[in-house]
Amino acid sequence: MNMLLRFSLLAVLAAVMTLTSCTTMPDDSSLAPASDAELANDVLQRLAQDAVTGMSTFNVEAQNGVVTLYGSLPDNTVRARAIAIARSTPGVKDVVNKITRW
DSSP, X not given: OHHHHHHHHHHHXXXXXXXXXXOOOOOGGGGSOSSHHHHXXXXXXXXXXXXXXXXXXXXXXXXXXXXXXXXXXXSHHHHHHHHHHHHHSTTOOEEEEEEEEO
16 A cells, blocks of 8 residues: 555656646747837836836837937936836847936
8 A cells, every 4th residue: 555655646746747847938028019119118117117217207219129218317326227127128138328317
């Protein structure tokens, strides 16, 4: 009986490992926007919703996944946060910083 229980547990474990190893995770490209205009809008929305950058005004352009940020900000903290938000947006390949300080 003990041997049968061990064999059953081993069989279940092998089945679970086989099934989970066949599962694929979606890559970030499936989350990426379909166009540059959508990408720019996604970045702009994320900037607007953030507690640090939400009170600032930005212009965002995107071309082939490269996002350019424009604006005039009071300090480097807000600028760094804006760049980080843009970089973390699905579909963004690179960020060009054209933000100036006032």
